Amino acid sequence: MTRARHLIVTAIVCAFAIIAVGMGWLSSVDSALRDLRYSLTSRPASGDIIFVAIDDSAIRLAGSATAARGLYARAVDVLDAEGARTIVLDGTLGDALDAPWDMTLVEALMRAQGKARTVATLSQGPEGEPVVDMPPDRIAALAPPVFIDTGLRQFTSETYTTRISHQGWMIESLATALTPERAVPETEFLIDFAIDLDTVPRVTLSDLLSGRFEPGLFKGRQVLVGFAYYSQQSSRSVPRYTMLSTPSVQLLAAETVRQDRMLIKAGPLPVMPIIAGVWLLFAVFRRQMTLHAAIAGALTYGGILEFTALVLQVHAGLLIDTAGIHLAQLGLVATAFWYELEARGHSLDSAARERDSMRGILMRVVADNFDGVVVVDQTRTVRAASRLAEEVLSPGLLGSAMDRVLPPVFRTALEKALDDGTIMDRVSEEVIACGERERLVEFVVTLSTVEAGEVNSNSGGRVACLTFRDITERRAVEKQLTYLAQHDPLTGATSRVKFVEDAEKLLATPAGRGRGASIFLVGLSRLKVVNDTLGHAYGDALLRQVAERLGQMGAVSVARLEGNAFGVLREGVLGADEGRDYAERLIAEVARPYTLNGHHAIVGARVGMTDSDLSGCSADTMVSHAGLALSIASDRPGTGPLVFSREMDARIKSKQDMEVALRAALDGGEFSVHYQPQVDLESGEIIGVEALARWTHPELGNVSPAEFIPAAEETGLIIELGRWILHAACQEVASWPKPVRLSVNVSPLQFEHGDVIGDVRLALATSGMAPERLYIEITENLIVAETSPVIDTLRTLRAEGVRIALDDFGTGYSSLSYLGRLPVDTIKIDQSFVRGLPDDAEASAIVRAVLMISESLGKHVVAEGIETQDQAWLLRLGGCTVGQGYFFSRPGPAAEILTKLTLAEEDFFPAWNMTEFCPKIEKV
Ligand code: C2E
Ligand code: MG
Ligand code: MG
Numbered sequence: 076m077t078r079a080r081h082l083i084v085t086a087i088v089c090a091f092a093i094i095a096v097g098m099g100w101l102s103s104v105d106s107a108l109r110d111l112r113y114s115l116t117s118r119p120a121s122g123d124i125i126f127v128a129i130d131d132s133a134i135r136l137a138g139s140a141t142a143a144r145g146l147y148a149r150a151v152d153v154l155d156a157e158g159a160r161t162i163v164l165d166g167t168l169g170d171a172l173d174a175p176w177d178m179t180l181v182e183a184l185m186r187a188q189g190k191a192r193t194v195a196t197l198s199q200g201p202e203g204e205p206v207v208d209m210p211p212d213r214i215a216a217l218a219p220p221v222f223i224d225t226g227l228r229q230f231t232s233e234t235y236t237t238r239i240s241h242q243g244w245m246i247e248s249l250a251t252a253l254t255p256e257r258a259v260p261e262t263e264f265l266i267d268f269a270i271d272l273d274t275v276p277r278v279t280l281s282d283l284l285s286g287r288f289e290p291g292l293f294k295g296r297q298v299l300v301g302f303a304y305y306s307q308q309s310s311r312s313v314p315r316y317t318m319l320s321t322p323s324v325q326l327l328a329a330e331t332v333r334q335d336r337m338l339i340k341a342g343p344l345p346v347m348p349i350i351a352g353v354w355l356l357f358a359v360f361r362r363q364m365t366l367h368a369a370i371a372g373a374l375t376y377g378g379i380l381e382f383t384a385l386v387l388q389v390h391a392g393l394l395i396d397t398a399g400i401h402l403a404q405l406g407l408v409a410t411a412f413w414y415e416l417e418a419r420g421h422s423l424d425s426a427a428r429e430r431d432s433m434r435g436i437l438m439r440v441v442a443d444n445f446d447g448v449v450v451v452d453q454t455r456t457v458r459a460a461s462r463l464a465e466e467v468l469s470p471g472l473l474g475s476a477m478d479r480v481l482p483p484v485f486r487t488a489l490e491k492a493l494d495d496g497t498i499m500d501r502v503s504e505e506v507i508a509c510g511e512r513e514r515l516v517e518f519v520v521t522l523s524t525v526e527a528g529e530v531n532s533n534s535g536g537r538v539a540c541l542t543f544r545d546i547t548e549r550r551a552v553e554k555q556l557t558y559l560a561q562h563d564p565l566t567g568a569t570s571r572v573k574f575v576e577d578a579e580k581l582l583a584t585p586a587g588r589g590r591g592a593s594i595f596l597v598g599l600s601r602l603k604v605v606n607d608t609l610g611h612a613y614g615d616a617l618l619r620q621v622a623e624r625l626g627q628m629g630a631v632s633v634a635r636l637e638g639n640a641f642g643v644l645r646e647g648v649l650g651a652d653e654g655r656d657y658a659e660r661l662i663a664e665v666a667r668p669y670t671l672n673g674h675h676a677i678v679g680a681r682v683g684m685t686d687s688d689l690s691g692c693s694a695d696t697m698v699s700h701a702g703l704a705l706s707i708a709s710d711r712p713g714t715g716p717l718v719f720s721r722e723m724d725a726r727i728k729s730k731q732d733m734e735v736a737l738r739a740a741l742d743g744g745e746f747s748v749h750y751q752p753q754v755d756l757e758s759g760e761i762i763g764v765e766a767l768a769r770w771t772h773p774e775l776g777n778v779s780p781a782e783f784i785p786a787a788e789e790t791g792l793i794i795e796l797g798r799w800i801l802h803a804a805c806q807e808v809a810s811w812p813k814p815v816r817l818s819v820n821v822s823p824l825q826f827e828h829g830d831v832i833g834d835v836r837l838a839l840a841t842s843g844m845a846p847e848r849l850y851i852e853i854t855e856n857l858i859v860a861e862t863s864p865v866i867d868t869l870r871t872l873r874a875e876g877v878r879i880a881l882d883d884f885g886t887g888y889s890s891l892s893y894l895g896r897l898p899v900d901t902i903k904i905d906q907s908f909v910r911g912l913p914d915d916a917e918a919s920a921i922v923r924a925v926l927m928i929s930e931s932l933g934k935h936v937v938a939e940g941i942e943t944q945d946q947a948w949l950l951r952l953g954g955c956t957v958g959q960g961y962f963f964s965r966p967g968p969a970a971e972i973l974t975k976l977t978l979a980e981e982d983f984f985p986a987w988n989m990t991e992f993c994p995k996i997e998k999v
Pocket of ligand 3 (some may be wrong): 882883903905906939
């Protein structure tokens with residue numbers, strides 16, 4: 076409500092109250108309030124005025140009411156005798172003075188000598204005109220009449236007329252006549268009805284006449300003699316007492332004057348500013364007040380007002396009409412009520428609006444939910460549904476009966492919730508039919524209580540909310556991921572993780588551990604050839620076939636563990652023989668030729684194996700032990716399947732130590748190159764040197780190449796070491812005064828993983844040595860197959876002028892038959908054959924055969940490990956042109972070799988004497 080409207084409304088209310096006061100519409104309320112005040116402030120009569128009641132027994136004694144005049148006479152006599160001050164005879168005495176009792180009265184009045192007074196009554200004539208009924212003149216002369224009003228004021232009478240004028244006479248009222256010493260208002264005053272009539276001393280006439288009263292009661296008192304009963308005509312309607320007889324009203328009026336309690340009416344004028352004040356207060360403060368405060372304020376104010384009115388009436392004789400003020404307050408409180416109702420209406424409206432908008436938001440939240448949401452009320456009707464729910468279940472869910480549109484599994488869960496309040500404590504998964512398709516969903520049902528109007532529910536009560544999610548795709552992806560985690564995507568074989576798990580499963584129970592398990596690791600060789608020659612797609616296809624073949628070998632699990640390594644898990648400990656047998660079968664199976672899209676390919680396989688007896692029951696350890704056996708088997712071409720042994724475990728440890736030490740040696744310059752001369756067996760001249768790596772460990776001293784070369788190969792450091800030796804040797808030898816040839820050992824690993832061609836080119840370029848002086852020594856194992864890519868490298872090197880020597884000939888698998896087709900210039904007969912000369916016949920035969928074939932193939936031959944002169948001569952006689960061995964010189968540092976190189980031949984070989992040797996040759 077606006078302030079202006081508030082002011083206007085309250086002003087109208089107050090104006091109405093003022094008008095009501097002005098128009099006297101509230102007089103009855105004011106009368107009632109005054110009655111209340113009179114009874115609250117009841118006060119006793121003074122006792123100076125005594126009422127002598129003409130009772131029935133006295134009238135009966137007189138014979139008639141008229142005859143009672145005689146009784147008056149007797150009463151006057153008694154009262155006069157008792158010393159009463161004034162005696163008022165309230166009764167119509169009529170005109171005639173004929174009866175004997177009239178005379179008696181006259182005589183009594185005469186005796187009373189003016190103490191007695193009669194009454195002149197004022198009543199209404201037939202036309203409503205005032206009629207004054209005077210006592211007979213004779214009596215009036217003896218007892219001057221006082222005026223009493225009996226009939227003019229029929230209704231509530233509060234005011235008392237003080238005097239009237241009649242036929243030129245001014246007649247005093249009874250009350251003023253009884254207390255002439257009191258100053259009274261000119262015309263009228265208000266009777267104080269608070270005076271308790273019952274406290275006015277009263278004696279019946281019969282008691283008076285028969286002397287039944289307290290002696291001295293009437294002495295100096297004023298006495299009113301009148302009728303005790305009141306009839307319709309003689310009674311008056313008054314405040315507090317409702318109806319009183321005329322003498323009673325006169326008594327109260329007389330007491331009012333006697334006690335100086337003549338009241339004054341304040342009238343409506345002072346009430347109006349009070350009402351205006353109330354309005355002002357209300358107008359100013361109402362807006363800051365609650366309704367309760369306004370009511371409490373009004374009640375307090377009303378109470379204070381009434382109390383003030385009471386105090387004023389009692390102490391100041393001022394009568395204030397408060398009804399108007401109360402009405403104004405009531406009106407203002409009513410307007411406050413109205414405001415409150417209005418405000419509540421507003422807040423209800425805004426609450427309803429808010430609820431509507433919340434409902435809208437809620438419905439939107441439900442509708443737009445990423446999950447399927449369906450809300451069902453107790454009538455089994457769908458009250459809300461998300462778009463996704465409609466898409467998955469059926470369109471037009473909203474408003475439909477749940478039985479018609481929801482799958483049975485949802486219905487059951489919802490019914491349970493709605494009927495017995497059972498809600499699901501966890502998310503469930505079920506397959507539901509969605510049209511043609513089946514979907515896997517997870518869902519949950521929750522229960523809520525809503526009020527009517529919420530979530531489209533008209534009745535309110537329980538609603539169940541079903542939330543579901545289509546997890547069909549998610550589950551499929553999860554399955555796929557699990558599959559990928561457990562399988563090798565290329566071959567479909569088990570992954571390493573799953574392989575270890577499978578092994579763990581076998582060994583999980585005591586019974587399983589009792590049976591044990593065996594693991595075979597199959598490493599493929601020459602897969603690189605397939606990849607390089609046919610392409611990786613073929614390599615992949617081959618791997619798939621390998622996995623397939625291994626899968627048919629009765630294994631518990633077949634896994635692809637690395638690029639070219641497969642794992643095969645068997646239940647039970649097979650033992651060395653059976654295990655080796657099985658491994659051989661695996662190798663044979665893998666080695667069978669493959670047909671790949673019209674191409675044929677062959678790969679080799681090596682197997683490392685272990686079992687739970689050897690490695691313990693840890694699956695991880697078993698796999699690593701089998702892997703170790705495989706790596707050792709791979710390092711030793713030609714060895715069959717290898718069973719893990721404790722020594723291998725020790726080797727891996729020292730291998731790790733060796734790797735650290737080698738690394739430090741390379742960085743710390745602990746390597747050096749020694750040279751062993753190669754001698755022309757014909758002339759005894761040094762025609763070349765073989766560079767041999769030397770490692771001087773700061774603590775261990777000299778470490779044999781037989782120890783560190785394999786370690787460097789295993790760790791891969793051989794590539795770096797080999798490159799360093801090549802550079803250092805070329806640099807060194809190129810600076811020598813004699814252009815001897817230089818043989819450098821190159822490991823197969825350098826060919827496989829390094830860049831031999833690049834290294835050689837760089838070494839030659841930086842040293843300035845002629846390529847023809849450089850001999851690259853390779854081992855047989857490097858070129859077991861004619862198709863090996865190493866052959867191409869060798870051809871390239873040869874094309875650039877570099878020579879190739881086949882080291883340790885006779886120890887490997889090289890077949891003499893294809894030796895001629897290999898890009899090799901020189902063959903070095905292994906020292907194990909030379910060592911057998913001249914006594915070992917088998918060794919001698921082999922040496923002779925090699926020398927013959929080499930000659931026929933046009934290859935040079937170098938004999939290694941010549942330790943005696945006999946060996947040297949024998950080889951020379953057999954056609955070997957170059958020899959190398961301790962007989963000529965041990966390997967030594969560059970400076971030492973350089974000295975030997977610059978010596979004259981005779982000084983170098985003082986014992987080299989052909990003729991001395993010849994007879995021995997003949998013996999051979
Ligand atoms: P290798 O290439 O066959 O070298 C010849 C080995 O025979 C050398 O052993 C040499 O000291 C030894 N030797 C020479 N004459 C005699 C003899 O009359 N009697 C006996 N018992 N031994 C003789 P070393 O230096 O211990 O080298 C062993 C092997 O280590 C070499 O055999 C070679 O395969 C390898 N090696 C040495 N240095 C290198 C290198 O720089 N790179 C590579 N890849 N391998 C190397
Ligand atoms: Mg060598
Ligand atoms: Mg050798």
